[in-house]
Amino acid sequence: MTGRALEGEAALVTGGGKGIGRAVVDRFVAEGAQVGVLVRSAADADDLVAAHGDRVAPVIGDVRSWDDNLRAVTTVVERFGRLDVLVPNAGVYDFSVPFEDQTGPEIAARFDELIAVNVKGYLLAARAALEPLRAMRGSIVFTLSSSSFYAGGGGVLYVTSKHALVGTVRQLAFELAPEIRVNAVAPGGTRTGLGGLASAGAEATRLDAIEGFDRMVAKTVPLGFLSEPEDHADAYVLLASRSASRFMTAVILPSDGGLEVRGG
Numbered sequence: 001m002t003g004r005a006l007e008g009e010a011a012l013v014t015g016g017g018k019g020i021g022r023a024v025v026d027r028f029v030a031e032g033a034q035v036g037v038l039v040r041s042a043a044d045a046d047d048l049v050a051a052h053g054d055r056v057a058p059v060i061g062d063v064r065s066w067d068d069n070l071r072a073v074t075t076v077v078e079r080f081g082r083l084d085v086l087v088p089n090a091g092v093y094d095f096s097v098p099f100e101d102q103t104g105p106e107i108a109a110r111f112d113e114l115i116a117v118n119v120k121g122y123l124l125a126a127r128a129a130l131e132p133l134r135a136m137r138g139s140i141v142f143t144l145s146s147s148s149f150y151a152g153g154g155g156v157l158y159v160t161s162k163h164a165l166v167g168t169v170r171q172l173a174f175e176l177a178p179e180i181r182v183n184a185v186a187p188g189g190t191r192t193g194l195g196g197l198a199s200a201g202a203e204a205t206r207l208d209a210i211e212g213f214d215r216m217v218a219k220t221v222p223l224g225f226l227s228e229p230e231d232h233a234d235a236y237v238l239l240a241s242r243s244a245s246r247f248m249t250a251v252i253l254p255s256d257g258g259l260e261v262r263g264g
């Protein structure tokens, strides 16, 4: 890639107030893009504007809401005149609660909440962005996970949600070609405050507060360390860049320290 990869382009990142999404926003801005960001809180919106001024357009909302997704897309198009790249990224975690430790009614409630954020939120963002993306022959870069391929990085609800998204990437890549490329980054363990489910009483629980999380990930991955959100950002730039990945769609790019070769 020569020059700035996203010069003059506009993107929308959901869940971009913190963690991996925030690292993607920062990197996209550095690559010349203007970025709409769907966030949960006014504090996240203020942080983004303090860092990037009018190169970002935060929208406070909930990815489970069609209206909020539509408002985020409309804001980007109104503010920046176009939409080239959508990054559906907002997610929640189940903190690996064993299946058997949950009652049927608990599973029902937690399924509804987790799948609504992790899967429905992605579908609604993609649907809301369809027309402006098609107009620019743009692309979608979803955040998947090592839990899209492997067991043990979450509980059954989280792993189910991230496996489901493999189908989302494939089907949308199939249906939206040739106008819109559809790809994904699949990060492995990353130091973020990924949060839990209100329906499990775990809304305030954070991944990076788990005692020994960094050591556990470092032991599991061949490259031997817990990644930071910034470690994944260039993978998003690659898949968002028309010149760098013009012939790539339905690609799910692992950024996981080599889990595939971790051995027995």
Ligand code: NAD
Binding pocket: 014, 015, 016, 017, 018, 019, 020, 021, 038, 039, 040, 061, 062, 063, 064, 089, 090, 091, 092, 117, 143, 144, 145, 146, 147, 186, 187, 188, 189, 190, 191, 192, 193, 194, 195, 207, 229
């Ligand atoms: P994070 O908590 O820093 O980011 C998630 C963001 O989603 C937060 O900003 C949060 O406010 C937002 N969000 C949650 N529910 C929302 C809702 N209903 N509406 C709008 N926004 C909502 O955590 P992260 O680890 O950066 O997570 C980003 C993505 O990366 C998620 O999809 C997660 O599953 C995935 N992921 C994380 C890891 C990891 O180890 N941290 C590994 C692989 C994949």
